[in-house]
Amino acid sequence: MPAKIERLHNEPIITVVWTDPANVKQDMPESWKEVDRLIGQDESGVYCITDLRGLNMDIPSTIAGMALQRERRPGSSADPRIRSILVGSGIFLEIVTKGVRQVRGANANLPLFSTMEDALAYAREQIRK
Numbered sequence: 851m852p853a854k855i856e857r858l859h860n861e862p863i864i865t866v867v868w869t870d871p872a873n874v875k876q877d878m879p880e881s882w883k884e885v886d887r888l889i890g891q892d893e894s895g896v897y898c899i900t901d902l903r904g905l906n907m908d909i910p911s912t913i914a915g916m917a918l919q920r921e922r923r924p925g926s927s928a929d930p931r932i933r934s935i936l937v938g939s940g941i942f943l944e945i946v947t948k949g950v951r952q953v954r955g956a957n958a959n960l961p962l963f964s965t966m967e968d969a970l971a972y973a974r975e976q977i978r979k
Contacts, residue, residue, distance in 0.1 A: 869904035886925030
């Protein structure tokens with residue numbers, strides 16, 4: 851799978867770092883299974899930071915990814931145990947962000963950062979609150 855997925859030691863933070871080549875329809879659901887495996891059954895408030903900077907996003911894969919989000923699978927950004935954060939930039943990422951917000955609800959918070967360091971700092975700040 852073209853994603854490195856890990857849970858940070860002693861923190862409710864999971865990082866998912868994507869690289870090309872990726873097949874969204876195949877690889878995204880596999881990544882969700884791994885994220886789900888890393889979250890405890892009764893656990894909530896886990897931050898999942900997804901770094902999309904390593905992907906060449908195009909219109910078909912962006913649309914496919916948004917369609918998959920609507921399935922609301924465990925481990926996906928629609929999972930109520932997860933607080934999603936995105937890392938990246940560009941028009942396709944803005945489209946993804948809007949799509950995820952639609953799946954999670956109009957008032958869903960989906961922070962977007964240009965670096966993993968900023969995303970981690972944000973997650974840690976939210977955990978301290």
